[in-house]
Amino acid sequence: xxxxxxxxxAVTTVEHxxxxxxxxxNDIVGFHIRLAHGACYRHFTETFVELELTQKQVSVMWLVAxxxxxxxxxxxQKLRMDRxxxxxxxxxxxxxxxxxxxxxxxxxxxxxxxxxxxxEAVLNEAKKAIREHENWVKSRFSDAEVxxxxxxxxxxxx
Amino acid sequence: xxxxxxxxxAVTTVEHxxxxxxxxxNDIVGFHIRLAHGACYRHFTETFVELELTQKQVSVMWLVAxxxxxxxxxxxQKLRMDRxxxxxxxxxxxxxxxxxxxxxxxxxxxxxxxxxxxxEAVLNEAKKAIREHENWVKSRFSDAEVxxxxxxxxxxxx
DNA sequence: TGAGATTGTATGCAATACTAACGAATAGGC
DNA sequence: GCCTATTCGTTAGTATTGCATACAATCTCA
Numbered sequence: 001x002x003x004x005x006x007x008x009x010a011v012t013t014v015e016h017x018x019x020x021x022x023x024x025x026n027d028i029v030g031f032h033i034r035l036a037h038g039a040c041y042r043h044f045t046e047t048f049v050e051l052e053l054t055q056k057q058v059s060v061m062w063l064v065a066x067x068x069x070x071x072x073x074x075x076x077q078k079l080r081m082d083r084x085x086x087x088x089x090x091x092x093x094x095x096x097x098x099x100x101x102x103x104x105x106x107x108x109x110x111x112x113x114x115x116x117x118x119x120e121a122v123l124n125e126a127k128k129a130i131r132e133h134e135n136w137v138k139s140r141f142s143d144a145e146v147x148x149x150x151x152x153x154x155x156x157x158x
Numbered sequence: 159x160x161x162x163x164x165x166x167x168a169v170t171t172v173e174h175x176x177x178x179x180x181x182x183x184n185d186i187v188g189f190h191i192r193l194a195h196g197a198c199y200r201h202f203t204e205t206f207v208e209l210e211l212t213q214k215q216v217s218v219m220w221l222v223a224x225x226x227x228x229x230x231x232x233x234x235q236k237l238r239m240d241r242x243x244x245x246x247x248x249x250x251x252x253x254x255x256x257x258x259x260x261x262x263x264x265x266x267x268x269x270x271x272x273x274x275x276x277x278e279a280v281l282n283e284a285k286k287a288i289r290e291h292e293n294w295v296k297s298r299f300s301d302a303e304v305x306x307x308x309x310x311x312x313x314x315x316x
Numbered sequence: 317t318g319a320g321a322t323t324g325t326a327t328g329c330a331a332t333a334c335t336a337a338c339g340a341a342t343a344g345g346c
Numbered sequence: 347g348c349c350t351a352t353t354c355g356t357t358a359g360t361a362t363t364g365c366a367t368a369c370a371a372t373c374t375c376a
């Protein structure tokens with residue numbers, strides 16, 4: 001818990017932290033999901049500031065590495081992104097020569113995606129940074145709690 | 159689990175669903191937080207399409223209702239938003255006459271925020287919609303699981 | 317073969333989030 | 347009380363994500 005906004009305003013008193021003041025909204029599950037996501041997102045961004053990669057970009061490179069030749073539509077479905085959003089992310093990664101498009105031999109409508117050597121190198125760096133980031137998330141949980149958390153979260157997005 | 163991308167590509171076989179194909183990235187806690195957040199976000203958007211409100215906008219109105227006269231900086235700290243982001247959201251809500259700014263009597267640098275009557279009316283509608291949305295989230299959990307999930311999430315963002 | 321569905325692409329729009337800078341107001345040390 | 351540093355609101359600019367829409371190429375299936 002960080003130190004913040006104590007004794008700043010007559011509306012509040014000094015001996016509680018933020019959460020004591022939130023009110024009803026504190027009971028909303030979605031609210032906590034959003035805050036947790038935001039905290040995660042910010043830490044991720046700090047961890048990846050040197051690599052200049054976002055969560056989405058890393059996810060895409062990671063999936064392309066594990067599924068060479070995957071199409072944009074399949075990629076989007078795995079990450080729950082629509083075609084247009086997938087396009088912009090792939091475009092950026094292609095512009096940085098991290099991956100390439102290639103016409104699918106089995107389906108002329110599809111583009112098969114492959115990592116470029118530069119992309120593989122960056123992904124390896126990214127995986128190291130991910131490990132740091134994961135440790136930051138997991139540091140507050142026991143192994144059993146991590147397992148529980150992931151199971152509960154999976155039930156929401158599956 | 160929705161039906162999707164079966165028999166679409168030679169890379170995959172047909173008897174598994176998406177998660178079986180994700181690979182290593184499936185073990186990353188942050189990945190599941192992001193997916194769960196995305197699922198939540200999309201359902202929220204669908205639920206609030208008629209009210210034309212986003213999660214942030216509802217959160218801000220809700221907090222202003224529970225903390226009349228709150229300053230923008232305090233609001234931002236409770237929702238983990240910086241000053242600039244808070245500004246744009248308050249601007250939009252003010253333009254729609256849902257809340258108003260008033261110079262703080264105790265600190266000339268601050269603006270005190272108050273809900274307008276229109277904002278109160280909309281917030282009441284929003285709370286009904288939130289109840290629907292919450293039921294959608296909670297429908298897959300027992301009460302104990304909801305409690306566990308919220309405690310674990312709170313540890314991330316606190 | 318032909319109609320309908322799928323995929324990639326392009327364009328535009330909205331919301332979120334951050335940085336940097338500036339002025340007004342406050343707070344704290346002296 | 348005064349001066350300096352800090353805080354708060356504001357504006358402007360940039361990047362990312364997400365969605366809708368439209369179009370062309372391709373595939374599927376009746």
